[in-house]
Amino acid sequence: MSGSVRTEPLHGETPLLAPSGSYSVVVLLRGYAEPLGAGDAVRADGTVTLVLPRGWASDSSRRSTPSADGGTKTALEEAVRGPILVDTGGPWARDALLESLATQGVAPGDVTLVVGTHGHSDHIGNLGLFPEAALLVSHDFCLPGGLYLPHGLCETQPLRLGSGLQVWATPGHGGQRDVSVVVEGTSLGTVVVAGDVFERLGDEDSWQALSEDPVAQQRSRERILSVADVVVPGHGAPFRVVREAAKSSEDQICEGKEVA
Numbered sequence: 001m002s003g004s005v006r007t008e009p010l011h012g013e014t015p016l017l018a019p020s021g022s023y024s025v026v027v028l029l030r031g032y033a034e035p036l037g038a039g040d041a042v043r044a045d046g047t048v049t050l051v052l053p054r055g056w057a058s059d060s061s062r063r064s065t066p067s068a069d070g071g072t073k074t075a076l077e078e079a080v081r082g083p084i085l086v087d088t089g090g091p092w093a094r095d096a097l098l099e100s101l102a103t104q105g106v107a108p109g110d111v112t113l114v115v116g117t118h119g120h121s122d123h124i125g126n127l128g129l130f131p132e133a134a135l136l137v138s139h140d141f142c143l144p145g146g147l148y149l150p151h152g153l154c155e156t157q158p159l160r161l162g163s164g165l166q167v168w169a170t171p172g173h174g175g176q177r178d179v180s181v182v183v184e185g186t187s188l189g190t191v192v193v194a195g196d197v198f199e200r201l202g203d204e205d206s207w208q209a210l211s212e213d214p215v216a217q218q219r220s221r222e223r224i225l226s227v228a229d230v231v232v233p234g235h236g237a238p239f240r241v242v243r244e245a246a247k248s249s250e251d252q253i254c255e256g257k258e259v260a
């Protein structure tokens with residue numbers, strides 16, 4: 001497909017970013033990155049996002065702990081039956097994370113899967129709050145107790161978690177094993193929770209300096225922009241993606257005739 005892609009602020013945003021569909025997307029804590037003025041010091045924390053299965057309710061959620069008995073596919077299916085957290089923020093955000101989860105009616109023990117987009121301290125600093133959850137941190141998938149299971153995730157093979165819910169390999173920022181979560185069918189279309197593949201809206205001139213592999217990250221950014229209607233970046237507000245198809249020469253001729 002050819003055509004232009006642009007990004008723009010997402011107006012009317014509320015904490016409940018994208019209800020409906022099979023999964024709702026709720027930005028619990030919006031990440032930030034603020035230069036302190038002296039030298040290169042930056043105060044920062046990563047975005048924390050909740051993905052909730054439709055119809056999930058806390059009082060009906062007591063789930064059996066995901067097991068390895070049925071293999072990786074079954075373990076993943078069991079892991080997405082409850083609340084899914086994408087990144088956890090830094091350890092300094094512990095209380096804010098617990099409060100924001102509580103406002104959504106979610107206790108830490110309800111969370112069945114935590115996805116860590118990459119291994120930086122401002123994104124996976126609170127994994128210890130979720131010892132009963134399955135963990136997919138970068139490309140490492142493990143069940144409670146530290147039972148690691150193989151899977152085939154790579155750039156050409158997403159990991160399907162549920163209906164309209166996938167994990168993509170999106171290397172670049174933190175190295176070769178970064179991941180993003182793709183949620184289709186929300187009220188805002190396809191939402192991609194992208195970790196630091198995107199730092200924030202308008203980061204085009206700054207993301208390269210923070211990237212372990214800018215070539216791979218550019219590729220990841222283009223893949224995400226080709227499908228996303230909304231991107232949740234690692235250090236800023238969610239933003240909208242607008243794709244405009246290139247007009248064919250036939251269309252242009254027709255428009256010319258109308259004007260004439």
Ligand SMILES: [Fe+2]
Nearest residue numbers: 120173174196
């Ligand atoms: Fe990062």
